[in-house]
Amino acid sequence: MSEAAEKFTRLTPVPAYQMVAEAIEREILSGRLRPGDPIGTEADLVRQFGVNRSTVREGIRLLEHGGLVHRDSSRRLAVGLPHYDRLASRASRALILHQVSFRELWEATMALSLASIELAVERATPEEIAALEVNIAATERDQDDHAAVAAYDSEFHLLLEKTGRNRVLELAREPSNMLIYPTTHVALHGTEQGARRLIEAHRMLVESLKSRDKEMAKLWTRRHLNDWRKGFEKAGMDLDQPVDLVTAIPNT
Numbered sequence: 001m002s003e004a005a006e007k008f009t010r011l012t013p014v015p016a017y018q019m020v021a022e023a024i025e026r027e028i029l030s031g032r033l034r035p036g037d038p039i040g041t042e043a044d045l046v047r048q049f050g051v052n053r054s055t056v057r058e059g060i061r062l063l064e065h066g067g068l069v070h071r072d073s074s075r076r077l078a079v080g081l082p083h084y085d086r087l088a089s090r091a092s093r094a095l096i097l098h099q100v101s102f103r104e105l106w107e108a109t110m111a112l113s114l115a116s117i118e119l120a121v122e123r124a125t126p127e128e129i130a131a132l133e134v135n136i137a138a139t140e141r142d143q144d145d146h147a148a149v150a151a152y153d154s155e156f157h158l159l160l161e162k163t164g165r166n167r168v169l170e171l172a173r174e175p176s177n178m179l180i181y182p183t184t185h186v187a188l189h190g191t192e193q194g195a196r197r198l199i200e201a202h203r204m205l206v207e208s209l210k211s212r213d214k215e216m217a218k219l220w221t222r223r224h225l226n227d228w229r230k231g232f233e234k235a236g237m238d239l240d241q242p243v244d245l246v247t248a249i250p251n252t
Contacts, residue, residue, distance in 0.1 A: 016051050020059030023049070028068055028079055039069060039077040099242035102183060102232060105176055106239075110225050112173050113157075117205070117217045119164030124209040128163045132206050135159060136199060143195040150185040156202055163209070179243050187231030194231050201227065 027033045039045070045056045060077065063069035070080040135156045142148040154177065161170050188194040201224035208217035233239065 016055045017058035017062070020045070020049055020051065020056055021062040024059070024063060025068060033079050035079050035081040037079045039079065041076060045077075100179075101240045102229075102237065102243055103239040105179055105183065105243055106225065106229050106232075108176055109173075109180065110222070112169060112176075113221050113225060114218055116161050116164050116166070116169050116173070117208075117221050118214050119166055119169070120160055121209055121212055121214045121217050123165055124163040128159070129206060129209055132156060132159055132202070132209075136202050136206065139195075139199055139202065143199060146185055146188040146195065149188055149195045149198060150181050153184050153198060153202075154181050160205065183232060183243065184228060186235050186237060187228050190231035190234030190236075194227070197227050198224070 024033075024039065033039070040048075042053060042056050042060070045060075046053050049056065060069060064071075064080075067080050069077055072078050135152055139149055139152040139156070142152070157180075158177065161173055164170075188198070191197075201220050204220040205217060205224070208214075208220060229239070
């Protein structure tokens with residue numbers, strides 16, 4: 001009996017408020033409840049779930065925190081639409097907790113960027129291209145400030161992704177995008193030409209959008225991301241170390 005007992009851990013009951021939150025979330029994720037649909041009042045939910053009001057209130061609080069539920073002007077509950085950054089921050093934390101490496105981040109970014117750039121070439125508007133050129137001009141102005149260049153690089157790629165108008169790809173990219181800034185900051189310290197090469201790649205990517213040239217766009221996407229990896233290595237960083245350990249910028 002003692003050997004059998006050691007093979008199992010004690011079951012932990014799921015709190016009732018969590019069960020309420022999960023039941024409502026299942027209806028939303030299944031599509032049976034759509035953004036903007038009413039959920040009912042707290043009193044309605046107390047009656048339907050057969051629990052007390054504090055349990056319902058705590059379950060709703062969890063959903064409100066995640067953006068799945070909000071209160072309208074009359075304080076009635078309705079289905080919300082979580083913003084990308086809320087979803088991304090949760091997924092980013094999961095990536096860090098799983099100790100993903102720079103190599104994994106680079107591989108995933110390469111695959112998703114190549115998919116995104118093809119759509120960008122097809123769909124970028126003159127206004128969107130102009131916004132990218134404004135970003136490049138700002139990057140050139142502050143190219144001696146590595147932190148600023150890394151921030152402009154993040155902005156450039158967010159603008160570029162939006163030109164493809166594919167929300168699935170945008171959502172797929174968001175969590176890893178939030179981990180790219182610190183590694184780009186490190187990579188810029190890895191080579192004296194880091195900022196100049198980054199600006200050149202951005203400029204050529206914009207040229208590929210203007211000419212609707214997918215092969216040129218993919219070529220410069222690969223070059224740009226390979227430079228990121230090389231700079232990271234030249235800064236003395238290990239490709240296989242967890243991204244969350246990239247906390248200090250090496251000395252130049």
